[in-house]
Amino acid sequence: GEDVEQSLFLSVREGDSSVINCTYTDSSSTYLYWYKQEPGAGLQLLTYIFSNMDMKQDQRLTVLLNKKDKHLSLRIADTQTGDSAIYFCAESITNAGKSTFGDGTTLTVKP
Amino acid sequence: NAGVTQTPKFRVLKTGQSMTLLCAQDMNHEYMYWYRQDPGMGLRLIHYSVGEGTTAKGEVPDGYNVSRLKKQNFLLGLESAAPSQTSVYFCASSYTAGQGMNTEAFFGQGTRLTVV
Numbered sequence: 001g002e003d004v005e006q007s008l009f010l011s012v013r014e015g016d017s018s019v020i021n022c023t024y025t026d027s028s029s030t031y032l033y034w035y036k037q038e039p040g041a042g043l044q045l046l047t048y049i050f051s052n053m054d055m056k057q058d059q060r061l062t063v064l065l066n067k068k069d070k071h072l073s074l075r076i077a078d079t080q081t082g083d084s085a086i087y088f089c090a091e092s093i094t095n096a097g098k099s100t101f102g103d104g105t106t107l108t109v110k111p
Numbered sequence: 112n113a114g115v116t117q118t119p120k121f122r123v124l125k126t127g128q129s130m131t132l133l134c135a136q137d138m139n140h141e142y143m144y145w146y147r148q149d150p151g152m153g154l155r156l157i158h159y160s161v162g163e164g165t166t167a168k169g170e171v172p173d174g175y176n177v178s179r180l181k182k183q184n185f186l187l188g189l190e191s192a193a194p195s196q197t198s199v200y201f202c203a204s205s206y207t208a209g210q211g212m213n214t215e216a217f218f219g220q221g222t223r224l225t226v227v
Contacts, residue, residue: 008151042115042201042218043154088153098144098169099216101153 006089006102013110018076020105022089025070029091032065033099034074037086046074046087076107084109113137117202117219124192124226132187132222134202142205143185144169144216145177147198154201160185192226199223 003025012018024032030051035043049056049063049072056063062075076083086106092099115136124130134143141162146154156169160179174196176188185204189196203216 004153040221042220043203043216044218045215048215090153098142098156098159101155103151103153 004089004091004100004102006087006105008103009106009108011108011110012079014079014081016079018074018079018083018107018109020074020076020087020089020107022072022074022102023070024072024089024091024100026091026093026100027070028093029070031092031099032063032072033090033092034061034063034072035088035090035101037088037104039085043088079107079109081109081111083107115202115204115217115219117200117222119222120220121223122225124189124224126193126226128192129188129190130192130224131189132200132202132224134185134187134204134219135183136185136202136204136217137183138204138217139182140204140206140217141182143179144203144205145175145185145187146201146203147171148201148221149198157187157200192224194226197224197226 006022033048034046036046037043047058060077064073086104088104089102090099118133144159145157148154155171158177160166163182166177178186200222202219205216
């Protein structure tokens with residue numbers, strides 16, 4: 001079945017760039033998502049990319065997709081303490097809800 | 112506009128008790144989902160629904176039942192709770208598949224369930 005893997009922890013200093021990586025196994029994946037979860041809250045969609053794209057930029061967020069290697073990354077420029085959260089990578093074939101999620105990367109931003 | 116609302120937010124059950132978690136959405140979404148999230152793990156799909164009156168099994172359906180009698184509500188039931196069902200449960204909803212960006216899933220705030 002589908003599998004999505006992420007590293008569990010990332011720590012950066014405020015103002016630095018953060019890069020969170022994700023690999024997936026299903027070559028049929030059409031939609032690839034990054035969600036953010038703050039403590040005690042549900043998941044919030046940050047950004048997404050279609051499988052026919054290789055890059056998407058949205059303000060401080062840059063998503064890179066290497067479809068050949070099934071590798072997805074999320075870069076956060078000028079990381080702030082408010083960016084501290086768990087970031088989930090997810091993939092789906094048809095729609096966002098029925099997705100396969102990674103285990104999440106806990107991003108800690110140190111002042 | 113409330114989005115996706117889950118009730119209750121917290122619950123403690125004894126082993127063998129039953130309960131129902133309610134999810135309500137006011138966005139007229141066709142698709143609704145129940146996930147569980149365990150420490151250090153991603154979300155795992157329990158059951159989902161592609162429209163009123165329909166339900167389907169997800170990745171981890173055992174021990175749970177669901178119903179979608181009204182489009183805006185999706186109920187998750189535990190008939191006989193077990194300690195292994197201690198988890199945080201998230202409901203989500205989304206538009207019908209194939210609508211581009213509208214496939215974004217909107218999540219509720221979660222229900223923290225402890226079974227002792």
